[in-house]
Amino acid sequence: MLKYILMQISSSVFNSAVEQLSSLPGIGRKTAHRLVLSLLNRDTDEIKTFGNTFVNLASEINYCSKCFTISEHSVCEICNSAQRNPNIICVVENVLDVVAIESTNQFKGKYHVLGGIISPMEGIGPNEIKINELIDRVEKENIEEIIMALSATMEGDATTYFIYKKIKDSEIKISTIARGIGIGDELEYTDELTLGKSITNRIPFESTLSV
């Protein structure tokens, strides 16, 4: 059915545009059709601007040379900031995670953006992401603690373990972010793995009072 629909619109530029949009995660062919049609309702110049934005993105995007977050300058604001503790590094998967953690206002150290996690299924090995660069930083910078803040998935755990094995012989403290029931969550709706972890990793009640 969908293939049939595609064949019906006999315009190669239209179909290329549909193909490109539907190559993005979460956008199906039908949605892509609608999006391209909505683009075509705009002025020619606006559509060109839309396209050129991504051409510029490709050539002008810049990453911080230290932590690999997206940055306007060669070293990002966080790495450059004297207000932040350079002895603690929080390791995250991507830039959105930096944004998420920053919005909590609970972390005042530096970051290291891996740019992905180890995933044999998707052909992403340790060398495809910025693990060697992290080891480099561990050797050269005066780091006291590394906080592993990856997703609580199999891939995330595997990546954390891989990095742990690489670093464990150094003097550096390695921690991971806490797993447990979310604030506002009800016990009966929490899955048993999470609930189990939250019991194993229970903390003294007094420590919650000081926050």
Added chain:
Amino acid sequence: MLKYILMQISSSVFNSAVEQLSSLPGIGRKTAHRLVLSLLNRDTDEIKTFGNTFVNLASEINYCSKCFTISEHSVCEICNSAQRNPNIICVVENVLDVVAIESTNQFKGKYHVLGGIISPMEGIGPNEIKINELIDRVEKENIEEIIMALSATMEGDATTYFIYKKIKDSEIKISTIARGIGIGDELEYTDELTLGKSITNRIPFESTLSV
């Protein structure tokens, strides 16, 4: 919160790309962030191809000069086809509607794509869409019937009525596609307006047997 997140990624090319994607209907800022990040996981050349596809779309998209559907040639395959009845024109809002009707295999006439419907709220008046071009065809081509196949919304109905008023003094038969309960729908879940229409516009049972 969202504004805060946006401020955190200090890269103008990144933010422009997010802005462009979130300008598409149904794509929010958070989704746009994820889409741009997923684009950035590709090779530079692939990202450029993505952008250039839309630049090409803007300059090379072509519409049929008769029915205004998207077409590779100056007159589309349907308008050119000798197999199709040139005396019946089906008026639709956009190209996807042509595709949808074609996939039913129930219509063997020609089309006229308005490129929108009258919508004062969005500043779309009769002159913004291809109504004058339809009147032109009515005057010049030998048309016997016009089938109005617009959405069953207030705007769709208003557009149908507007066109009806323009054409009604000619000899041309004007019909609209049937409204009623969908095939497979249950009566108790059908809204009262649709159900009412389906009773008012009831058809002889014999006519359903011949299909």
